[in-house]
Amino acid sequence: MNNFTFYSPTEFVVGKETENQVGTLCAKYEATRVMIVYGGGSAVRSGLLDRVKVSLAASGMEMCELAGVQPNPIDTKVREGLELAHSFRPDFLLSVGGGSVIDTAKAIAVGYHYEGDFWDFYAGKAKPAKALPIGVVLTIPAAGSEGSGNSVITNTKTHVKVGIRQPMILRPKFAIMNPELTLTLPEWQTASGISDMMAHILERYLSNTPEVQIGDRLAEGMLLAIMETAERLMENPNDYDARANIMWCGTIAHNDTCSLGRVEDWNSHAMEHEISAEYDVTHGAGLAVIFPAFLQYAAKHNAHKVAQLAHRVLGIADSGNAEADALAGALKLKSWLHDTLHMPVTFAQLGIEEPDLELLNTRLHNLKGAILPGGYMPLDAQATMEIYKLAME
C-alpha cells in the first residue's frame, strides 16, 4: 500500500426534505451573499429552486443567479459566471443540480481569485491557491462532484475536455442529497449516472498497486450494492430506497473512499472525454461503451484485477484461468449494462454510426502524450485504437 491522504470534509445531509436546510447550512458555513448556479428548467419547474430561495431568504442571504448550465459544461458559461461574480461579489457559491452545475461552480470558485484566465488551471499552466466555498443541492447522482475536489470543463474552441483535481480546496462544504428529487429522473439519465459511478469505482479499482485489500473490498461492495439496487430501480423508478442507495453510491464512488494508497487508472475516462467532447454524448453513456471494451482489452494484456472483479462482483466462477475469467467478466458487465441498464455498449448504439476513430485517437494522444500512463496499464496509440475498435462491436 502506498502512502496516501484521505480528506473528505464535506458535510453530507442525506434524506427526505433536506433541501429545506439549505439556508441554515449556508449560514453555518458563514455565507452571507450566495450566488446560485443551476442548469435548465427542471429545477425551476419542479419548484426546487423556489424552495431553495425561500430557505436562503429565511436565513438572511443575499442572492444572485446563474442559470443555463448545460450538460458537458463549457468554458464560456464559466466566464459568464465569473463576470456575474465579479459584479455581485458572493462569499459562497450554491450549486443546484448535477455534476455539470457543480463543476461549473468549482471553475468559478477557483477563477474568482485569479488574475489570469481560469482556463490556465485546466490547461495545467497554473495551480489554484484558493477557492470560494461551495455548497450543493444535488439533483442528479452520477458525477460524484458533490464530494470530490474535481471539476471537468470543455473548451468550446478546442473541443478539449479536461479536469482539475484540487481536493484540499474544492470539496464542497456541504452537499444536500434528497433522493426524492431524483424520483422523476428519466431512465436514460438514471442509467447514465449509474454507469458513470461504476466507472469512477473501476478507474480506482483497476490498479497494479499491490496490497490494497481494504480499498478493493470497499470498491467491490459498492459495485455489488449499485448493481443490486440498480436492477430494482430499472423495474420501479419510484423506489425511494433504491434511489437513496444509488445516490450515496455516486458520492462515495468519487470521494476517494475506495482509492486508498493506490495508483489509479483513468484511461477509460480520458478515452471517453474525446467522444463526448466531439459528439456531445452523455458522459455515462460514453463510458458504458468504452469500459467494457477497455476490460476486454485488459483481459488479454493484464488480466489479474479484471479476473478478481469477475470472481467477486460479476458471479464468474474461478476457473483457474485468469484471462478467460476476465474476458467472461468483461462480457458479462457489457451484457448487464445493455440488458439491465439499457445503456448503449457500442458506438452505433450511442448514435455514432461512423465515428472518426483516427480523429479521437489523435486528439487523445495530442492531449495526453504518446503513452497514457494509467495505474493499471499504460496505453499507446495502438492500444487505444484497439479499444476504440472493440467499442464498435
Next chain:
Amino acid sequence: MNNFTFYSPTEFVVGKETENQVGTLCAKYEATRVMIVYGGGSAVRSGLLDRVKVSLAASGMEMCELAGVQPNPIDTKVREGLELAHSFRPDFLLSVGGGSVIDTAKAIAVGYHYEGDFWDFYAGKAKPAKALPIGVVLTIPAAGSEGSGNSVITNTKTHVKVGIRQPMILRPKFAIMNPELTLTLPEWQTASGISDMMAHILERYLSNTPEVQIGDRLAEGMLLAIMETAERLMENPNDYDARANIMWCGTIAHNDTCSLGRVEDWNSHAMEHEISAEYDVTHGAGLAVIFPAFLQYAAKHNAHKVAQLAHRVLGIADSGNAEADALAGALKLKSWLHDTLHMPVTFAQLGIEEPDLELLNTRLHNLKGAILPGGYMPLDAQATMEIYKLAME
C-alpha cells in the same frame, strides 16, 4: 434508508514516516500552543515523542506535556489534564497514542471551555457547545477514535464507563497514521485492536433498519479485508501492508463510513463496558468474549442479519434456514477469534473465573434502563443475563 448526516472532516495522512509532518499539520490547523497528551513509556522509548517534538519545534510550536494516560482512561487523568491546560492555555491538543490517549484529549477538549465539571457531559447532564481542536499521531489501531467524534471515559469512583458522541465538534482535525509505528505492537494488543474494530462494524451492521444495502456491503467488505489481513498479521507481525490495511480499517470501522441511514445497535459495547470497568480487562478482548455470545443469542431471537453475515462474510452456505445459518456463523466467528486471533472467547479465558454476573447485569441496567434499546434487538435484564451466561461457555 433513514435520513442521515455523514461528516468526517478529519485529514488522514497515512503511510511511512508521516509523523514528521506533525508540525506542518499543526500549523495548517492554526495551532501555536500545543498540549501533547500521551500514555506510558513506549512513545518515549521508541523515540516517537522526540521526533514529534522536533517536528513541532521546527514549526515554532510552544508545547506542554500530559503523560501517563492509562488504558481504559479515567476521569482523574482528565482533571489533571484540565488543570494543566488552564495553566498552559493551549490552542491545540495533540494525542500521541491510541484510543485511551485520544479519548482523554477529547474529554479535555470539551471540558476546557466549560464552567462546570467535565463529567457532566458524560453523565448526560450537559451538552458541549465547543471543543479545543485535536490532532492525532496514532500508535495503536483499534478504537477508531482518530476519526470519530466519540470519547469513552471511566469514572473511578462509580466504576461507570460511558461515552459521549459529538461528531460535529470532536472529530480530530488530522490523524497521522504510520503503520510502521504498529509493527512492534505485541500480539495481544494487535489482536485486541482487531477484535475492537470488528465489533465497531458489527454494532452498525446489526440493525433492523431496512434498505441499507450500501452500508451493508461496505461493512461486509471491511470485515472481509480485516479477516484476510489479520490472518497474515498473526503469522507475520512485521507485514507492513497487513498492518497498513488493518490500521485504516480501524479508522473507517468507526468514522461512520458504514453507518449510513440506519439505527445502530451498541448493546454489546454496553455489556462489555461493564466488564472492563469492573475487571479492568482490555476492551477488545472483552468484546471477543461478548460478541459471539450476543450473536448466538441473536441467532435464536432475530436471525436475519446474522444469517446474512454468515453467508456473505463467514463462508456459511445458505441452507435456507436463517436461524441455523446464523448460529453456525456465530460459532464460526467465535472459533476464528479464538483460533486465529488467539483471543479469549469466554470469561474464564479472559482471566475472570467467577464473574459476578448479577453485579454486571444490575449495573448495566441501572445505567442504561430496564431495556437496552439497540437497533437490532432491545434487551431486557433476562436477555442480557442470558448473553452473559453464554459468554461463560
